Amino acid sequence: EIVLTQSPGTLSLSPGERATLSCRASQSVSSSYLAWYQQKPGQAPRLLIYGASSRATGIPDRFSGSGSGTDFTLTISRLEPEDFAVYYCQQYGSSQTFGQGTKVEIK
Amino acid sequence: QVQLVQSGAEVKKPGASVKVSCKASGYTFTSYDINWVRQATGQGLEWMGWMNPNSGNTGYAQKFQGRVTMTRNTSISTAYMELSSLRSEDTAVYYCARGGGYYESDYWGQGTLVTVSS
Numbered sequence: 001e002i003v004l005t006q007s008p009g010t011l012s013l014s015p016g017e018r019a020t021l022s023c024r025a026s027q028s029v030s031s032s033y034l035a036w037y038q039q040k041p042g043q044a045p046r047l048l049i050y051g052a053s054s055r056a057t058g059i060p061d062r063f064s065g066s067g068s069g070t071d072f073t074l075t076i077s078r079l080e081p082e083d084f085a086v087y088y089c090q091q092y093g094s095s096q097t098f099g100q101g102t103k104v105e106i107k
Numbered sequence: 108q109v110q111l112v113q114s115g116a117e118v119k120k121p122g123a124s125v126k127v128s129c130k131a132s133g134y135t136f137t138s139y140d141i142n143w144v145r146q147a148t149g150q151g152l153e154w155m156g157w158m159n160p161n162s163g164n165t166g167y168a169q170k171f172q173g174r175v176t177m178t179r180n181t182s183i184s185t186a187y188m189e190l191s192s193l194r195s196e197d198t199a200v201y202y203c204a205r206g207g208g209y210y211e212s213d214y215w216g217q218g219t220l221v222t223v224s225s
Contacts, residue, residue: 037152
């Protein structure tokens with residue numbers, strides 16, 4: 001099973017700042033089958049990024065994904081108030097697994 | 108618009124089984140896999156398995172092998188996830204999502220809370 005480790009566990013930032021979230025895999029994720037989701041309290045997850053770097057429909061361009069192999073990054077260029085949430089990475093190239101999540105909180 | 112509507116909350120006793128439904132609309136049900144993911148209170152997302160509604164083929168996470176069964180009724184565009192031998196650790200919100208296998212999950216149901224308590 002591919003284990004995904006996200007860091008940091010919590011990111012404390014102010015609106016307007018840049019957020020950089022990391023997702024490291026225990027082995028290479030084939031064909032960049034890596035997605036990022038946003039989840040707010042009481043809501044289902046929302047797909048942000050798939051294929052490591054493709055934005056899902058309707059996702060603002062302040063969200064971007066990059067990386068390949070075992071190291072992936074989600075970047076939020078300028079945090080908006082609605083971006084404070086928990087973010088999960090997921091690999092779907094070898095069965096499926098999720099990372100443990102990164103909480104982006106208001107500083 | 109694509110929608111996945113899940114059945115309501117359930118309370119079960121340890122050792123019982125639960126069956127959660129997920130009704131799809133707004134797209135061709137048999138054209139996309141269905142994923143099942145659960146989330147215990149305050150915890151992260153845990154992938155349980157996927158099903159191809161066209162063929163009925165399934166793939167389960169090793170942790171749930173032997174305890175989970177994913178099925179579908181194509182005539183009513185509904186997927187089902189049944190979990191047996193419930194224990195308190197199975198208390199969680201269960202989500203269905205469109206996508207599975209080699210696909211990301213682009214649409215999600217609203218979630219179904221399953222509580223296991225004696």
